Amino acid sequence: MFSKNIQNLKTSPVRELIPYSKKAKDAGVDIIHLNIGQPDLETPKEFFEAIENFGERTIAYSDSSGRKELIDSIKKYYNNLGINYENDEILITAGGSEALLFTLMTLFNAGEEVLIPEPYYANYNSFFAMLGIKVVGIPTKFEENFKLPEKSVIENLITEKTKAIMFSNPGNPTGSVYSKDELLMLNEISKDRNLFLISDEVYREFIYDGKDTVSCGTFVDNLDRIILIDSISKRFSTCGARVGTILNKNKEFMSYILKLCQSRLSISTLDMVGAEALYRCMGKDYYEAVNKKYMERRDFLYEGLNKIDGVVLNKPEGAFYCIVELPVKDATDFSKWLLGEFSYDNSTVMLAPAKGFYQNEELGLNKIRISYALELDRLEKAIKIIDLGLKKYNNK
Amino acid sequence: MFSKNIQNLKTSPVRELIPYSKKAKDAGVDIIHLNIGQPDLETPKEFFEAIENFGERTIAYSDSSGRKELIDSIKKYYNNLGINYENDEILITAGGSEALLFTLMTLFNAGEEVLIPEPYYANYNSFFAMLGIKVVGIPTKFEENFKLPEKSVIENLITEKTKAIMFSNPGNPTGSVYSKDELLMLNEISKDRNLFLISDEVYREFIYDGKDTVSCGTFVDNLDRIILIDSISKRFSTCGARVGTILNKNKEFMSYILKLCQSRLSISTLDMVGAEALYRCMGKDYYEAVNKKYMERRDFLYEGLNKIDGVVLNKPEGAFYCIVELPVKDATDFSKWLLGEFSYDNSTVMLAPAKGFYQNEELGLNKIRISYALELDRLEKAIKIIDLGLKKYNNK
Numbered sequence: 001m002f003s004k005n006i007q008n009l010k011t012s013p014v015r016e017l018i019p020y021s022k023k024a025k026d027a028g029v030d031i032i033h034l035n036i037g038q039p040d041l042e043t044p045k046e047f048f049e050a051i052e053n054f055g056e057r058t059i060a061y062s063d064s065s066g067r068k069e070l071i072d073s074i075k076k077y078y079n080n081l082g083i084n085y086e087n088d089e090i091l092i093t094a095g096g097s098e099a100l101l102f103t104l105m106t107l108f109n110a111g112e113e114v115l116i117p118e119p120y121y122a123n124y125n126s127f128f129a130m131l132g133i134k135v136v137g138i139p140t141k142f143e144e145n146f147k148l149p150e151k152s153v154i155e156n157l158i159t160e161k162t163k164a165i166m167f168s169n170p171g172n173p174t175g176s177v178y179s180k181d182e183l184l185m186l187n188e189i190s191k192d193r194n195l196f197l198i199s200d201e202v203y204r205e206f207i208y209d210g211k212d213t214v215s216c217g218t219f220v221d222n223l224d225r226i227i228l229i230d231s232i233s234k235r236f237s238t239c240g241a242r243v244g245t246i247l248n249k250n251k252e253f254m255s256y257i258l259k260l261c262q263s264r265l266s267i268s269t270l271d272m273v274g275a276e277a278l279y280r281c282m283g284k285d286y287y288e289a290v291n292k293k294y295m296e297r298r299d300f301l302y303e304g305l306n307k308i309d310g311v312v313l314n315k316p317e318g319a320f321y322c323i324v325e326l327p328v329k330d331a332t333d334f335s336k337w338l339l340g341e342f343s344y345d346n347s348t349v350m351l352a353p354a355k356g357f358y359q360n361e362e363l364g365l366n367k368i369r370i371s372y373a374l375e376l377d378r379l380e381k382a383i384k385i386i387d388l389g390l391k392k393y394n395n396k
Numbered sequence: 397m398f399s400k401n402i403q404n405l406k407t408s409p410v411r412e413l414i415p416y417s418k419k420a421k422d423a424g425v426d427i428i429h430l431n432i433g434q435p436d437l438e439t440p441k442e443f444f445e446a447i448e449n450f451g452e453r454t455i456a457y458s459d460s461s462g463r464k465e466l467i468d469s470i471k472k473y474y475n476n477l478g479i480n481y482e483n484d485e486i487l488i489t490a491g492g493s494e495a496l497l498f499t500l501m502t503l504f505n506a507g508e509e510v511l512i513p514e515p516y517y518a519n520y521n522s523f524f525a526m527l528g529i530k531v532v533g534i535p536t537k538f539e540e541n542f543k544l545p546e547k548s549v550i551e552n553l554i555t556e557k558t559k560a561i562m563f564s565n566p567g568n569p570t571g572s573v574y575s576k577d578e579l580l581m582l583n584e585i586s587k588d589r590n591l592f593l594i595s596d597e598v599y600r601e602f603i604y605d606g607k608d609t610v611s612c613g614t615f616v617d618n619l620d621r622i623i624l625i626d627s628i629s630k631r632f633s634t635c636g637a638r639v640g641t642i643l644n645k646n647k648e649f650m651s652y653i654l655k656l657c658q659s660r661l662s663i664s665t666l667d668m669v670g671a672e673a674l675y676r677c678m679g680k681d682y683y684e685a686v687n688k689k690y691m692e693r694r695d696f697l698y699e700g701l702n703k704i705d706g707v708v709l710n711k712p713e714g715a716f717y718c719i720v721e722l723p724v725k726d727a728t729d730f731s732k733w734l735l736g737e738f739s740y741d742n743s744t745v746m747l748a749p750a751k752g753f754y755q756n757e758e759l760g761l762n763k764i765r766i767s768y769a770l771e772l773d774r775l776e777k778a779i780k781i782i783d784l785g786l787k788k789y790n791n792k
Contacts, residue, residue, distance in 0.1 A: 002652060006502045009655045042453040051666070052448060057438040059636040059670075094490055094638070097660040105526060106402045110506070126659030130501060240455040240665030242490070242638075256398060259405045263522030264493040268664040269636030270447070274455075 005110075008129045012122050013332060013356035020339035021350050029343050032374070032382045035352040037172065037321065039237040039373045041290065047238060050277035051270050061266040065258055066092025070272045073279035074230075074245055083217040091246045091257050094267045096202050096231035099244040101127050103227055106256045107163050107196055108133045115157055115165045115195075117148060119323065119357035119364060121172045134161070137359040142323060142367070145314040146174040148182045151189065158193055164227075165190065168200035169216075170207055170318025173357045173369040177211045177317040187219045190226070197222070200229040202244075203319035205287045208295045211317050223249040234319075236278045241271040294320050294372075297379060301372045304383035308390065320373045323354055327390060331355070331368045334393055342389050349382045349389075401506075404525045408518050409728060409752035416735035417746050425739050428770070428778045431748040433568065433717065435633040435769045437686065443634060446673035447666050457662040461654055462488025466668045469675035470626075470641055479613040487642045487653050490663045492598050492627035495640040497523050499623055502652045503559050503592055504529045511553055511561045513544060515719065515753035515760060517568045517596075530557070533755040538719060538763070541710040542570040544578045547585065554589055560623075561586065564596035565612075566603055566714025569753045569765040571694075573607045573713040583615045586622070593618070596625040598640075599715035601683045604691045607713045619645040630715075632674045637667040690716050690768075693775060697768045700779035704786065716769045719750055719760075723786060727751070727764045730789055738785050745778045745785075 014035050021031055065071070071090050078085055093099040108114070110132030116124070118137035128135050136157050140146040148154070154165075165186055170177045178186075190197040199216040207213060216226045228247040233239040246257055298316050305311050310327025328334045332353040342348055352371070354364035372379060410431050417427055461467070467486050474481055489495040504510070506528030512520070514533035524531050532553050536542040544550070550561075561582055566573045574582075586593040595612040603609060612622045624643040629635040642653055694712050701707050706723025724730045728749040738744055748767070750760035768775060 002648065003502055003505050005505075006652045006656070009652065009659075011655070012658075038456055040454065043455045047455065058436065059439045059443065059634045060434055061635040094663070095660065101660070106399055109399050109401075123659060123661070126655065130656070130659070238455045239457040240662055242662070242664050252398065256402045256405065259407075259522065260402070260526070262408075262411075263405075263519060263526070264491065264497070265519070266636055266638070267490070268638050268667050270666055271664050274666075 005130055005132050010125055010129065013353040016332065017335055017339060017350060020336050024339045024348060028346070030347040031339070032347060032349045032378055032385070034370045034372070034374070034382055035350045037234070037371050037373065038239055039234060039320070040375065041237040041293065043237050044278060044282060044286065046277045046281040047236065047241070047274040051274050054270060054273050059269055062269045062272060064261040064264075064266060066090070066267070067269070067272045067276065070243075070276040070279070073276050077279050078217065078247070081215060081217070083215060085217070085247050085249070089247060089249050089254065091254065091261055092267060092272065093244040093246060093261070095233060095242040096200065096229050096244040097123070098242075099229045099231070099246045100124070100198075100200070102257050102260045103198060103229065103246060104128070104131055104133060105260065106253060111161065112163045113159060113161045115154065115162060117146070117167050118359050119146070119173055119354060121168060122356045124166070135359060136162070142314070142325065145317075146171065146176040148178065148185065151185050154189060155193070158195070162193075162195060164196035164198050166198035166200070168203070169213065170203040171321070172203065172319055173321045173323055173352070173354065175316030175319050175322040176314065177207055177213050180212055180214050183214060183216060184219075187216070187222055187226075191222050195225070197226045198229065199226060202229065202231040202234055204230070205235050206291060206294055206320060207318040208291070208298060209317065217247065225250070227253070232275050232278060236282065238274070238278070241274055242268060243271050243275040297372045297374070297376060300376055301370070301379055301383070304380070305386070308383075308387045310390070321369055321371050323367050323369055325367050327394065328366055331366055334389075335368065337393055338385070338389050342385075342392060344385050344388050345381070347381060347385060349385050401526055401528050406521055406525065409749040412728065413731055413735060413746060416732050420735045420739075420744060424742070426743040427735070428743060428745045428774055428781070430766045430768070430770070430778055431746045433630070433767045433769065434635055435630055435716070436771065437633040437689065439633050440674060440678060440682065442673040442677040443632065443637070443670040447670050450666060450669050455665055458665045458668060460657040460660075460662060462486070462663070463665070463668045463672065466639075466672040466675070469672050473675050474613065474643070477611060477613070479611060481613070481643050481645070485643060485645050485650065487650065487657055488663060488668065489640040489642060489657070490660075491629060491638040492596065492625055492640040493519070494638075495625045495627070495642045496520070496594075496596070498653050498656045499594060499625065499642060500524070500527055500529060501656065502649060507557065508559045509555060509557045511550065511558060513542070513563050514755050515542070515569055515750060517564060518752040520562070531755060532558070538710070538721065541713075542567065542572040544574065544581065547581050550585060551589070554591070558589075558591060560592035560594050562594040562596070564599070565609065566599040567717070568599065568715055569717050569719055569748070569750065571712030571715050571718040572710065573603055573609050576608055576610050579610060579612060580615075583612070583618055583622075587618050591621070593622045594625065595622060598625065598627040598630055600626070601631055602687060602690055602716060603714040604687070604694060605713065613643065621646070623649070628671050628674060632678065634670070634674070637670055638664060639667050639671040693768045693770070693772060696772055697766065697775055697779070700776070701782070704779075704783045706786070717765055717767050719763050719765055721763050723790065724762055727762055730785075731764065733789055734781070734785050738781075738788065740781050740784050741777070743777060743781060745781050
């Protein structure tokens, strides 16, 4: 009765936990959310000011391709990174989500294959399922901080149905950052085998310890195949303002994306007005200050969790996530138990079971993803709760 | 290299005109846009006030299903129409466009068929093409103001691949309104043949002369199959605020729509804050005042065009569109000529060639769609230009 693709949409493992978190919340327990990639930092005031100063009295459709002023500002933002895209090589979408959906819709026929290093952002699965795209995981190892395997391993996964390699860098859920050499290797494969490279760079400004990486937008020999996905959500703490970007130099590809943009007429006019001000007003100082804040949290979390017996994690290099191995058999069960049966100082934590980020769920069974977009005092309490919770859970 | 479905996306006939309108604009000619369904009325101040008073300092993701306060307000709006939907039977989307895309995505496998009275809103074609849906036009006649044919005519179009009947009421591009009896007939077919009924009612508040019609939400014997599509865009002159609604009582259908909503995380938080205030604050007085304004324009346009030799049109019953037959062979050519070679008082008009609204383009060849969401003085000038333009064009 309903579409086969839509019936294949999975429920994310975090959703399994919602009845438990609801029960805890109803019982008055304070839940520290380590499961949500939602920055807690304030949205810069420039966003609100631009919207308040919006002079028009009718909220009209904007251009389907995005407001020109916004595209100009994004172009300048990239110029400052040493990356050059012309205005017609930049299209504005309703968040990074729509950017990805339109990109996949344009590249893939049902049954075609995408290569993606796993673990990967679970929401990608929804788009793959909607479009009937077959996912082929590129294996990476927790012990090696999820670095890419050798070129030949990836090449051996390519079939005549492979259309693209897709990844996020810095990585969600891994918090790892690909080196320039790893990215150059993907670029070589893209050129040799004529595959698109979909580079989700929404966490670009969150890279720590000066890790040697680059935007794929710097690979000027292959910008027809490289599709950059970007968004204001994390960069400016504006997840609820839906402004994403697709950047690419392939005229045919961009003409299809434009048609998809036209099909939904316009994205939010006011969100674009705010986003334009952010790209125009926020500079190096802002990015550095935010980066410093997340790095502090990263250090605090890493040291805290490392002290807990049996807990294993890599030092996150970017974004605000990490995968953590716990001394339990089933991290989903532990996550439910924390919400349903444990509290400390009337608080508990909500975790994201890592199995949802793997094609091969076994690999994620004893792992969780933590998002550390929280103040230090909340993180401190969360670490304490995980520590005490593990002791009690394992002595049940 | 690219998706077959996406390569089938058509370019709308209005887009053909854009180079001509650009040239006219660059030459300093004032273009009166009769081609765009974009209300010129001011957005009510309540929308802006609610956004200014938004107290949170971080623009966070909202619930994927939509903000609860907004759903509450929409529920009340429907209650006032005598239509009852519970909160979990209402999902919020990025405009009516996303509501339609998600609905079609959920119902249709590629190759399945939708029945739709033609002429119909050209943008629907993009969604049909993206999803590989086959369109089967239900024939209607210009001379009969596009009323539905007899039941048997529609039934004969149904095959085992037919999944749904879809229409907008009041109609874009026709400006006609289906009577209660016509809608009841569609409801009977839906029940008898187990077909979904997708009723796009975004122009619901724009019905003139007390025409006897109803919302399909009143057909309480079939609300599992009836999918109401709604939006704030036209109702409150807020096209650039992307807030649509899907209403339906089929739990399985709504569970899939919710998953699609979750896949794109959230729509614009601020747009929903504004929309909530509109649904809460705007009442009968507002709807009546707006309705009166559009009816004045409708009367003015109808009388003005009717006086032009060879121009034929039906009196529009709703929305702010009408299909107009012109005494020319090819309305697209005439539209280009108006933009490229004609002006009066340094002004010209941009029309929407009607062929883009038909599966069978022949039927629309000598017709245009006019959108009359413009002040009377602009309409007066536009009518004058069409009159003078036709005389000159036909005497070339």
